[in-house]
Amino acid sequence: MALALQGELTIVRGKIAAIEPRAGGVTIRSGTRRVEFPGGWALPGLVDAHAHVVGLGLAFREGYLRDAPSKHECIERLIAHGPNRGEWIVARGWNQELWSPPLFPTRYDLDRVFPTTPVALTRVDGHALWVNSSALERAGITAATPDPAGGAIVRDEHGMPTGILLDAAMELIQQYIPERTLEDIEHAIIEATAAASSVGLTEIHDMDVLPEHLPIFTQLAEQGKLHCRILSWVRGQRFEWHSAGVLPTTGEFHRVAGIKLFADGALGSRGAALLEPYTDDPSTHGILLLTVEEIAERIKRALDDGFSSIAVHAIGDRAVRTVLDAFEQIQQRYAALDNVRLRIEHSQVVHPDDLPRYVQTGAIASVQPIHCTSDAAMAERRLGTRTATAYRWRLFLQHGVLLCAGSDFPVESHNPLSGIDAFCRRIPPGREHPWYPEERLSATEAIEAYTINAHRAADMSYRRGWLAVGMDADITIVDRNIEVCPAEEILQARTLATVVGGTLYEHA
Numbered sequence: 264m265a266l267a268l269q270g271e272l273t274i275v276r277g278k279i280a281a282i283e284p285r286a287g288g289v290t291i292r293s294g295t296r297r298v299e300f301p302g303g304w305a306l307p308g309l310v311d312a313h314a315h316v317v318g319l320g321l322a323f324r325e326g327y328l329r330d331a332p333s334k335h336e337c338i339e340r341l342i343a344h345g346p347n348r349g350e351w352i353v354a355r356g357w358n359q360e361l362w363s364p365p366l367f368p369t370r371y372d373l374d375r376v377f378p379t380t381p382v383a384l385t386r387v388d389g390h391a392l393w394v395n396s397s398a399l400e401r402a403g404i405t406a407a408t409p410d411p412a413g414g415a416i417v418r419d420e421h422g423m424p425t426g427i428l429l430d431a432a433m434e435l436i437q438q439y440i441p442e443r444t445l446e447d448i449e450h451a452i453i454e455a456t457a458a459a460s461s462v463g464l465t466e467i468h469d470m471d472v473l474p475e476h477l478p479i480f481t482q483l484a485e486q487g488k489l490h491c492r493i494l495s496w497v498r499g500q501r502f503e504w505h506s507a508g509v510l511p512t513t514g515e516f517h518r519v520a521g522i523k524l525f526a527d528g529a530l531g532s533r534g535a536a537l538l539e540p541y542t543d544d545p546s547t548h549g550i551l552l553l554t555v556e557e558i559a560e561r562i563k564r565a566l567d568d569g570f571s572s573i574a575v576h577a578i579g580d581r582a583v584r585t586v587l588d589a590f591e592q593i594q595q596r597y598a599a600l601d602n603v604r605l606r607i608e609h610s611q612v613v614h615p616d617d618l619p620r621y622v623q624t625g626a627i628a629s630v631q632p633i634h635c636t637s638d639a640a641m642a643e644r645r646l647g648t649r650t651a652t653a654y655r656w657r658l659f660l661q662h663g664v665l666l667c668a669g670s671d672f673p674v675e676s677h678n679p680l681s682g683i684d685a686f687c688r689r690i691p692p693g694r695e696h697p698w699y700p701e702e703r704l705s706a707t708e709a710i711e712a713y714t715i716n717a718h719r720a721a722d723m724s725y726r727r728g729w730l731a732v733g734m735d736a737d738i739t740i741v742d743r744n745i746e747v748c749p750a751e752e753i754l755q756a757r758t759l760a761t762v763v764g765g766t767l768y769e770h771a
């Protein structure tokens with residue numbers, strides 16, 4: 264069945280009341296209002312199934328190091344920006360893989376320009392922090408500081424910290440950075456959802472949400488200031504949701520939907536937990552952040568609190584296996600989990616033996632297609648021949664695994680068309696040919712991962728996911744039929760408007 268259509272859609276009380284197919288464009292009728300989009304095509308509203316709303320808003324506000332082609336460019340941008348959190352300079356988005364040589368920077372690079380101002384810069388994947396000597400001093404980190412559990416302080420040959428902190432070690436610094444104000448967060452959310460809406464998103468699965476941010480989302484939703492529906496998966500690594508007394512909620516435009524855990528880090532910082540050592544650094548397998556028992560314990564607590572959706576970040580094949588073990592253990596101990604949605608966020612490197620276990624446990628693969636193309640060159644170095652077992656979208660579908668898609672913004676662009684393009688073409692930047700072309704998807708399959716499958720992964724498919732009478736009026740209107748146009752043209756499409764629960768946002 265085609266997903267894209269042209270014609271007149273009548274909206275009554277936030278639902279689609281009638282669809283009259285008609286070639287030539289899209290008309291939205293609501294009460295006495297009638298808005299035409301000549302040449303437009305209507306799609307079910309696009310969902311980003313894995314993103315970080317506050318992170319995107321803060322990325323707009325806190326200096327954007329993403330795409331910086333060198334560490335010198337990073338430093339130039341920081342000079343232009345200046346301190347933004349008390350006396351600290353805080354920014355994110357750097358990626359040494361874009362630099363030549365692709366080596367981690369050091370504190371000394373920053374010390375030359377910022378001898379006394381503390382600087383803390385988060386890597387594009389959020390799994391490494393680049394700091395200067397002033398920041399290390401304030402945090403009291405020296406050669407004598409031990410690596411914390413689940414993290415590492417990168418050191419030189421004399422044992423001196425180089426200014427790079429991985430995963431849990433990042434917190435040694437972060438605890439000294441002044442907190443953002445609630446107004447900062449509120450503005451970040453408003454800016455992020457407006458930006459997401461302008462590129463065609465009608466709903467976002469917001470991952471790793473801090474309990475203290477939930478009331479801001481709820482209030483903005485009640486005030487009608489969210490241009491997308493937001494579903495929150497609350498931070499749970501240290502039972503944060505439970506300590507804060509967070510329970511699931513059922514709001515129209517904001518809903519506390521689930522709990523988010525992390526089983527490992529990311530490939531870029533060699534924090535993803537692999538079964539075999541890294542090809543380009545045989546001394547490490549990455550870092551497993553939680554054991555099977557620890558994951559199962561958190562899931563059990565979340566189920567007891569009434570949550571029915573658990574999302575666990577797992578990038579390396581060892582992490583994926585660990586999460587599947589935990590899902591299995593939970594299902595063996597507690598029967599009747601039919602209504603529980605167990606999601607493996609990223610699902611990047613999956614050992615072939617573990618694919619059938621997705622089906623057995625009902626695990627959902629929540630993937631980010633742009634990670635595949637933008638990380639391809641790096642993944643080849645990190646994984647060697649194992650790249651053949653990574654980013655296997657076609658294989659997931661062939662096995663009957665539910666595949667939903669997102670961007671992980673602000674790690675990648677928040678434009679869902681970038682993800683649909685990556686699904687369909689799978690061409691890494693700077694290359695001409697698709698990378699493992701057999702794993703490409705059709706445009707229809709790609710759009711399904713951003714619509715109906717995302718709603719299935721959030722238990723909302725009874726209300727949203729296709730354009731039909733009685734469904735929620737969540738619609739994305741684009742200027743061409745991306746379902747049938749040549750794949751090379753998908754990225755050229757423009758979003759003309761979105762409709763969320765019957766409210767029209769025009770973007771052209």
Ligand SMILES: [Zn+2]
Pocket residue numbers: 313314315470671
């Ligand atoms: Zn993420």
